[in-house]
Amino acid sequence: MALLVQKFGGTSVGTTERIEAVADKVCRFRSEGHDVVVVVSAMSGETNRLIALANDIMEEPTPREMDVLVSTGEQVTIALLSMALQKRGCDARSYTGGQVRILTDNSHNKARIRDIDAHRMQEDLDAGRVIVVAGFQGVDEHGNITTLGRGGSDTTAVALAAALKADECQIYTDVDGVYTTDPRVVDSARRLDRITFEEMLEMASLGSKVLQIRAVEFAGKYNVPLRVLSSFVEGEGTLITFEDDTAMEQPVVSGIAFNRDEAKLTISGVPDTPGSALSILKPISDANIEVDMIVQNVGQDNKTAFTFTVNRPDLKRAQDILRRISDEIGAGEVIGDSKIAKVSIVGVGMRSHAGVATQMFEALSKEGINIQMISTSEIKVSVVIDEKYLELAVRALHSTFGLESVGVDENA
Amino acid sequence: MALLVQKFGGTSVGTTERIEAVADKVCRFRSEGHDVVVVVSAMSGETNRLIALANDIMEEPTPREMDVLVSTGEQVTIALLSMALQKRGCDARSYTGGQVRILTDNSHNKARIRDIDAHRMQEDLDAGRVIVVAGFQGVDEHGNITTLGRGGSDTTAVALAAALKADECQIYTDVDGVYTTDPRVVDSARRLDRITFEEMLEMASLGSKVLQIRAVEFAGKYNVPLRVLSSFVEGEGTLITFEDDTAMEQPVVSGIAFNRDEAKLTISGVPDTPGSALSILKPISDANIEVDMIVQNVGQDNKTAFTFTVNRPDLKRAQDILRRISDEIGAGEVIGDSKIAKVSIVGVGMRSHAGVATQMFEALSKEGINIQMISTSEIKVSVVIDEKYLELAVRALHSTFGLESVGVDENA
Numbered sequence: 001m002a003l004l005v006q007k008f009g010g011t012s013v014g015t016t017e018r019i020e021a022v023a024d025k026v027c028r029f030r031s032e033g034h035d036v037v038v039v040v041s042a043m044s045g046e047t048n049r050l051i052a053l054a055n056d057i058m059e060e061p062t063p064r065e066m067d068v069l070v071s072t073g074e075q076v077t078i079a080l081l082s083m084a085l086q087k088r089g090c091d092a093r094s095y096t097g098g099q100v101r102i103l104t105d106n107s108h109n110k111a112r113i114r115d116i117d118a119h120r121m122q123e124d125l126d127a128g129r130v131i132v133v134a135g136f137q138g139v140d141e142h143g144n145i146t147t148l149g150r151g152g153s154d155t156t157a158v159a160l161a162a163a164l165k166a167d168e169c170q171i172y173t174d175v176d177g178v179y180t181t182d183p184r185v186v187d188s189a190r191r192l193d194r195i196t197f198e199e200m201l202e203m204a205s206l207g208s209k210v211l212q213i214r215a216v217e218f219a220g221k222y223n224v225p226l227r228v229l230s231s232f233v234e235g236e237g238t239l240i241t242f243e244d245d246t247a248m249e250q251p252v253v254s255g256i257a258f259n260r261d262e263a264k265l266t267i268s269g270v271p272d273t274p275g276s277a278l279s280i281l282k283p284i285s286d287a288n289i290e291v292d293m294i295v296q297n298v299g300q301d302n303k304t305a306f307t308f309t310v311n312r313p314d315l316k317r318a319q320d321i322l323r324r325i326s327d328e329i330g331a332g333e334v335i336g337d338s339k340i341a342k343v344s345i346v347g348v349g350m351r352s353h354a355g356v357a358t359q360m361f362e363a364l365s366k367e368g369i370n371i372q373m374i375s376t377s378e379i380k381v382s383v384v385i386d387e388k389y390l391e392l393a394v395r396a397l398h399s400t401f402g403l404e405s406v407g408v409d410e411n412a
Numbered sequence: 413m414a415l416l417v418q419k420f421g422g423t424s425v426g427t428t429e430r431i432e433a434v435a436d437k438v439c440r441f442r443s444e445g446h447d448v449v450v451v452v453s454a455m456s457g458e459t460n461r462l463i464a465l466a467n468d469i470m471e472e473p474t475p476r477e478m479d480v481l482v483s484t485g486e487q488v489t490i491a492l493l494s495m496a497l498q499k500r501g502c503d504a505r506s507y508t509g510g511q512v513r514i515l516t517d518n519s520h521n522k523a524r525i526r527d528i529d530a531h532r533m534q535e536d537l538d539a540g541r542v543i544v545v546a547g548f549q550g551v552d553e554h555g556n557i558t559t560l561g562r563g564g565s566d567t568t569a570v571a572l573a574a575a576l577k578a579d580e581c582q583i584y585t586d587v588d589g590v591y592t593t594d595p596r597v598v599d600s601a602r603r604l605d606r607i608t609f610e611e612m613l614e615m616a617s618l619g620s621k622v623l624q625i626r627a628v629e630f631a632g633k634y635n636v637p638l639r640v641l642s643s644f645v646e647g648e649g650t651l652i653t654f655e656d657d658t659a660m661e662q663p664v665v666s667g668i669a670f671n672r673d674e675a676k677l678t679i680s681g682v683p684d685t686p687g688s689a690l691s692i693l694k695p696i697s698d699a700n701i702e703v704d705m706i707v708q709n710v711g712q713d714n715k716t717a718f719t720f721t722v723n724r725p726d727l728k729r730a731q732d733i734l735r736r737i738s739d740e741i742g743a744g745e746v747i748g749d750s751k752i753a754k755v756s757i758v759g760v761g762m763r764s765h766a767g768v769a770t771q772m773f774e775a776l777s778k779e780g781i782n783i784q785m786i787s788t789s790e791i792k793v794s795v796v797i798d799e800k801y802l803e804l805a806v807r808a809l810h811s812t813f814g815l816e817s818v819g820v821d822e823n824a
Contacts, residue, residue, distance in 0.1 A: 016465060016468035016469050019469065020469065050488065053428060053488070053492060054491070054492065054495060056428035057428050057431065057432065057492055057495045057496050057499060058495045058496075058498070058499050061495045062494070062495060062498050064505070064506075065491040065492075065494045065495050065498070065506055066491070068487060068490060068491040068494075068506050068508075069487075069488060069491035069492065071487075072484035072487045072488050075480060075481075075483075075484045075487075076462065076465070076481060076484050078480060079466070079477040079478070079480040079481035080465060080466065080469055080477075080481065082474070082477045082480075083466060083469045083470045083473045083474060083477050084469050084470075086470070086474050086477070087469060087470050093476070094476075094477055094480050096480075096557075098510070099555055099556075099557075143511055144511075145508075145511075
């Protein structure tokens with residue numbers, strides 16, 4: 001008899017048939033005696049249809065009106081899912097973000113949740129109703145419709161779970177959990193029963209696109225137990241937990257994340273003086289280009305070299321800016337390289353285990369893979385390598401850290 | 413420098429190109445110095461698309477969820493039109509029914525407006541903004557989304573005009589005004605510059621589907637000057653006025669309305685006793701069948717006959733009920749006839765002119781058209797005739813009452 005918040009994404013509600021399947025699932029939980037709040041996204045394709053209409057009229061539609069427009073997508077889904085629930089004899093009521101008073105700031109298209117009024121929802125729950133809430137949207141203090149930006153529905157679900165003190169926030173998606181690495185790259189990749197919030201954050205930010213990083217942060221902040229499950233396959237999914245007593249049993253490395261979305265830029269012959277990093281990176285961030293890894297080599301002859309990574313689509317723009325800066329500060333060549341990949345090992349166990357990085361470098365070296373950049377944090381080690389070695393590197397590391405799924409021996 | 417409320421229906425905003433055309437029109441009014449509040453419907457086809465989705469799930473979707481669903485249609489249009497206005501440098505802001513606080517009762521799918529909070533709109537108008545409001549929708553006192561039912565956007569426009577004390581409420585549609593009769597039937601039908609509210613009510617209820625009767629009633633009640641114009645053709649349209657000093661100049665008959673949507677039922681041999689009308693009509697109205705004209709012939713041998721008209725799709729159902737009643741009360745035959753048409757002459761001038769009905773009957777008689785039923789009110793006379801004579805009757809009456817357009821002689 002738990003209170004569950006369940007979130008179903010666009011693919012899970014992509015057709016009326018799939019909405020009916022979601023209703024079946026929700027009803028099953030209800031019949032087991034659980035209270036359920038459902039958060040849904042727009043039917044897949046719908047948001048793009050709406051954006052296309054807007055772009056017919058304006059290349060860069062005003063953010064306020066864009067929010068009014070795209071928020072209709074989720075509103076359609078909440079009505080349809082509520083109908084499907086009611087058809088099954090399951091009392092349900094739909095609410096837009098504004099109606100359950102998901103109060104946000106006024107940053108249209110990327111609003112942040114400030115407060116949720118759980119009062120009305122509690123009344124419905126007490127009356128035995130399933131509550132169906134439109135994800136991704138809210139209202140500012142003046143009642144203007146806002147949207148939360150990419151992955152906003154996950155954030156809505158976590159925020160509702162926090163406000164209602166739900167027992168679990170379940171994110172239904174098209175994968176059945178968080179894996180040690182991408183099963184498309186490593187056959188023996190294994191679903192994790194549990195993963196800590198910190199690990200999940202590193203995995204998410206490194207390209208395991210199961211959950212939006214913002215939702216994970218939010219869940220961590222408000223201690224909301226989060227579970228990733230499949231909409232289409234039965235199973236326990238992966239529970240994202242707070243680090244606890246079981247930490248002692250944690251494996252050293254929990255997963256291998258990777259990412260081919262970045263490009264590398266190097267500017268050499270930079271005068272090795274205070275402020276040179278600033279003079280290079282400020283114009284880049286002023287141009288709204290996000291920088292990920294940054295490495296500065298030790299200088300020689302009062303010259304140094306900077307290398308950093310940006311999102312691939314920003315490479316050309318960053319390179320142009322860097323060439324201009326190079327002229328200004330009298331630095332040397334600017335080299336861009338988009339054929340790179342970032343591979344990371346992630347695990348809270350690293351904290352108490354020395355030599356994990358060394359193990360990683362050794363495994364890569366054995367395969368003849370050259371490391372171009374290194375960056376480390378408390379629970380991860382990332383390297384940049386030539387893109388063509390990506391799969392090889394991921395498989396080697398997956399095996400080195402013993403992440404393979406183990407054959408089950410029923411007689412054991 | 414007037415305050416105008418302008419309403420554009422689904423056809424007028426059916427594509428992004430048409431929405432841009434509406435924006436052009438609104439901007440023109442703005443540049444002439446007028447304040448403008450725009451009310452829009454869903455893009456044509458959109459409401460049906462949404463209803464089809466609902467029917468995929470449920471044959472009779474719950475009214476509350478249906479309102480959540482279909483209200484998204486207008487919300488899409490307000491966002492797109494606001495963008496189109498902003499693109500033209502015309503400051504604009506969109507609002508859903510709930511956001512401008514169009515407070516309704518809680519009768520989902522057919523809600524009635526109770527109150528509008530004009531405060532927020534006034535602020536926008538003072539700031540020089542065009543306000544774009546979603547027609548057809550509101551919220552009840554608990555914040556549930558409601559819709560006003562058929563033609564609701566006209567009603568929204570009139571209600572906003574009343575709340576804001578607008579100088580004129582302009583209903584843009586696909587015809588360029590109210591005509592003396594349907595131009596598809598009578599070539600010489602003429603656009604009326606003015607028509608009184610009462611006449612418009614009779615014309616609307618009799619099948620001149622230019623304006624929803626409810627919106628006309630509302631406008632009459634709150635003294636809102638209403639104008640019907642074309643979205644696509646320039647022109648003055650038809651102003652719907654309060655009867656005033658110009659009444660003296662009113663023609664006797666302003667227009668000829670007609671309607672082929674009804675069917676006639678006759679039950680004969682009804683015992684001519686008190687309560688017989690009730691015993692016949694109550695079961696009909698209990699079955700939610702609307703009755704229009706009712707005629708009771710003078711009885712003979714203590715028997716009488718009742719004739720009444722219903723909407724054609726209800727004929728079979730009404731006939732079955734009537735046969736049951738006939739058995740119960742010992743009446744005679746029940747005859748249904750769907751091949752009928754109703755033709756009416758409408759005009760406030762009738763009040764002060766005797767003999768108008770006679771003139772009508774004479775004109776029909778001259779054409780050899782038999783009158784099956786007659787019903788009169790203060791400003792109209794309606795007859796039921798054989799459907800096949802409909803066009804002939806309308807043309808004869810149009811000519812008899814001098815409604816033809818007159819050739820313009822520039823030298824006159």
